Amino acid sequence: MAGETTTIARPYAEAIFGRASESDKLDHWSDMLGLLSALVQDARVAAAISNPKLESSQRIALMQDICGEHLDAEGQNLVRLLVRNGRLGVLPEIAALYEGLKNESQGTIDVQVVSAYEMTQDQEDKLAAALKKRLDRDIRVTSEINSELIGGVLIRAGDLVIDGSVQGRLRKLATELGI
């Protein structure tokens, strides 16, 4: 995620989000953008769309062929626009920004919880309730296990990182001691 591509992607994401809210197709757009961004990240597709031998019309055709009926008329328009502006590469960024806008409007946030050991359902519920209170949003939790943490949990919600892991504490102690 580069700073400059974010700047380029923002107007697209905002426009798509505006259009999606108007036509009440937030989830549909979400699916389409997910598909498109997965597509341009595929090595073969990426090679094809950056191939200078291909003309714009061929690129559009290629994208539409692969997506088939997953893209509606507006989705096809977006592809055409992006090809014409030479911005197919920023699709993953557009998708990420769009998801952020969507979450914000729906009052939800994606939270990643990394723990050293698998948590019980009870623990997860407690954590989810506490996070919901702290962040003041509906949360969608994705959990992960990483034994390198030694103990405790590490919670990521956007930029915010709550580090309650043993690894984090040890690192902090090391910094305090200047080693």
Next chain:
Amino acid sequence: MQLNPSEISDLIKSQIEKYEPETEARTEGTIVSLTDGIARIHGLADAMSYEMLEFPGNTFGLALNLERDSVGAVILGPYTHLSEGDSVKCTGRVLEVPIGEGLLGRVVDSLGQPIDGKGPIEATETSPIEKVAPGVIERKSVDQPVQTGLKAIDAMVPVGRGQRELIIGDRQTGKSAIAIDAIINQKGTGVKCVYVAVGQKASTVAGVVRKLEEHGAMEHTIVVAATAADSAALQFIAPYSGCTMGEYFRDRGEDALIIYDDLTKQAWAYRQVSLLLRRPPGREAYPGDVFYLHSRLLERASRINAEEVERITNGEVKGKTGSLTAFPIIETQGGDVSAFVPTNVISITDGQIFLEADLFNSGIRPAINAGLSVSRVGGAAQTKIIKKLGGGVRLALAQYRELAAFAQFASDLDESTRKQLERGERVTELMKQPQYTPLSTAEMAASLFAANEGYLDDVEANRVVAFEAALHSYMKSSQQALSEKINTEANFNDEVAQSLHDALKDFKANHTW
């Protein structure tokens, strides 16, 4: 670094006491690009300007550019172990350095970390490097002198406590020498000194520290060194760090003296950082805020009134004013004072000591140009006796230089012109002073008195230096009471004048030079 075992365990003990294993919630970002010590970081949405950022591997950076989608930060120190994709954390603190008495006698880097191998710094307090200068209400006018121990400066361009006096000149004209002499002369006066070396050779800094140690001046001095090998970011923050250390003394009702050696190199370092951060370049490729870079630094050198000292110390120190006197140094190229940075700093400071390569090469050292050197507030703060005796020296010297240039073409001169030329020649000789030999007020007064009262008129111009040396040793050995009186009272009256007349007559009658 040499550490004794008790120091290590003490350190660990204190750190363990302080250590609070709280769960930390901080915002995190990712390095997107890393070029020449500048990191562009994605994320960190709530980073503050000048906030310290924590990079992996105990490395810190300074957030300078806050943009919509990224943060531009300079990395303080080595950055080769960092790479794209590393995570960066906010610390929620602006950059701070340790302050206090424990720093005296030490050599530290821009972050206040010791680099002299004498173990950790004993300082419990820290303070932000960027602070706002005292306002109008908190200030007091400058009316006490800072004695530099150099005749030429104390007589012609006197400096007061809380003043900013620029030392400007080409390379190799003795700029740093003046500053070092001023530090040495503060021994025993209670004035604490901070010497900030920016972009100098490490060997030069080591030489300065050794000289200060030799003259017993290190006990009241802090040396902040950002050498040429340090990153540009460290060079550009060094003066602010030094200023914060000096302000500690000012805010406690003491007097401090800070030397920025030199601000030209700091401006270069800042220019480098700014260009790498892609800020638009202006005149001479400096960024738009290079004036503010120096003005906000030099405004912090000030004298504050007793009420403010009382307020800052919560009533611990009463009835004492505090001051921070600054000697910024600027190096010119080929004597060009109209370049960008020199004109800026000249306009900010309360006067300048202008050093000339021609004078230096013709053996007049310190090579002060009497015509161009001024002190805008120092007159009010000058020692009374020096003010009385040295009052006419600057004007006389400036006139002499003009007359001397003119008289080269004249074949025969009238009596008064010839006299003026001869007097000027001797005063020029008298203003010479070797390095590392600051003079006391009494010695200075004796020299100036001899010149004013015509005791030098029958001394050959090339013997004036020897005459003065003999006079000083005579004053030291045979006129102790008088010297003592002048040094403590620093007042000039008929009685002192008579004693000086007697002393000089006795000296001229009975001594050789």
